[in-house]
Amino acid sequence: MVALFLRSRCTNKVSQMQVLQKLQDKCSSNTNRSTYPAMYSSVVGGIILDPAMMVLPIDDHMVHRGHGVFDTAMLLDGCLYELDAHLDRFLRSxxxxxxxxxxxxxDALRSILLQMTAASGCRKGSIRYWLSAGPGDFLLSSAGCPAPAFYAVVIAADYDQCRDGVRAVTTSVPMKPPLFATVKNVNYLPNVLSIMDAEDRGAFAAVWVDDQGYVAEGPMVNVAFITPDRELVLPAFDKILSGCTAKRLLALAPKLVDAGLLTAVATRNITAEDARRSVEMAFVGSGLPVLPVVEWDGNPIGDGEVGQLMMALSDLLWEDMKSGPDRIAVPYSG
Incomplete structure (x- = not known):
């Protein structure tokens, strides 16, 4: 029955207008129109407001070879948070x-992202953007691609500060080697499989532990620990992605040292054994920005409750997102 269905459906030739109608019907039947209010594509050379037209060429090497990088920035109260830091990492990638x-x-990328966000009218959510080797052919080498391509999209979303704790598990999905882990590239299959592994086991996300027993990172987040001595420790960034939010947290955390709440702030290798003895733990990432972890592999972290120190760190980051110096106002019209 399936084979007959596929044969009958795949032999149809559709016109340009039929393709457009199908795409528009698909978008009208879901939430894409409000969720993705604007996209930029260098292939068409402008901003697209119709989600039905938010498409990529099938011969783009990012699509069929994974030859592309991406980054993001949060949008809160009409301001993009840490856009410059994310752009710097984007270009390094x-x-x-x-x-x-x-x-x-x-400067051109920055201007495009601000103009796209302004055109969307969205004031809360995030933006995501990609740089690809570009469309050209289906070969492995990108030598046949005439030019790279830049894409970006605005994602409308309502989010708030995380105050509830989540569960984490150690994943058996192999880690990326450092060369690829330190580049924010579109090859996210290990990340996808690790998050699916966590969800299958009733957890929010997974934690990678390397072959030497050191804690690495989560699938889209860094990991932070409060030791029994009240030291904030994040795993060193030499073999994992250097998280912009994690680095901002490290810059803000000394305020809690000055207040006598923390004793020190550090990045270093930390074994999973030592990490499990932490009194508090959290995932750190752009969309969180701090998400307390209260259980790891079925064992409580500290007393198994959301800790005051992680919430104090979360408050610092959230306040920085709302009124800190790394906010860029979007030039909305009207």
Missing amino acids: AAKARIDTAPFPR
Whole structure:
């Protein structure tokens, strides 16, 4: 029955207008129109407001070879948070992926992202953007791609500070080697499989532990610990992605040292054994920004409750997102 259905459906030739109608019907039947209010595509050379038109060429090497990098920035109260830090990492990733950034100078990328966000009218959510080797052919080498491509999208979302704790598990999905882990690239299959592994086991997310027994990171987040001596420790960034939010947390955390709540702030290798003895634990990432972890592999972290120190760190980051110096006002019209 399935084979007959596929044969009958796949032999149909559709016109340009039929394709457009199908795409528009699909978008009208879900929440895409309100969730994705704007996209930029260098392929078409402008901002797209119709979700039905938010498409990529099938021969783009990011699509069929994974030759692309991406990054993000949170949008809160009409301001983009830490956009410059994310753009800097974005361009470092592109350089390591050997994607030509000459057609897209940093200032041009920044301007495009601000204009796209303004055109969307969205004031809360996030933006995500990609730099690809570009469309051209279906070969492995990108030598046949005439030019790189830049894509971006606004994602409308209502979010708030995380105050409830979650469960974490150690995943058996292999880690990326450092060369790929330290580049924010589109090859996210290990990340996808690790989060699916966690969900299958009733947890929010997974934690990678390397072959030497050191804690690495989560699938889209860094991991933070409060030791019994009240020291904030994050795993060193030499073999994992250097999280912009994690680095901002490290910059803000000394305020709690000055207040006598923390004794020190550090990044270093920490074994899973030592990490499990922490009194508090959290995932740290752009969309959280701090998410307390109260249980790891079925064992409580500390007393198994959301800790005061992680919430104090969360308050620092949340306040920084709302009124700190790394906010860029979006130039909305009207």
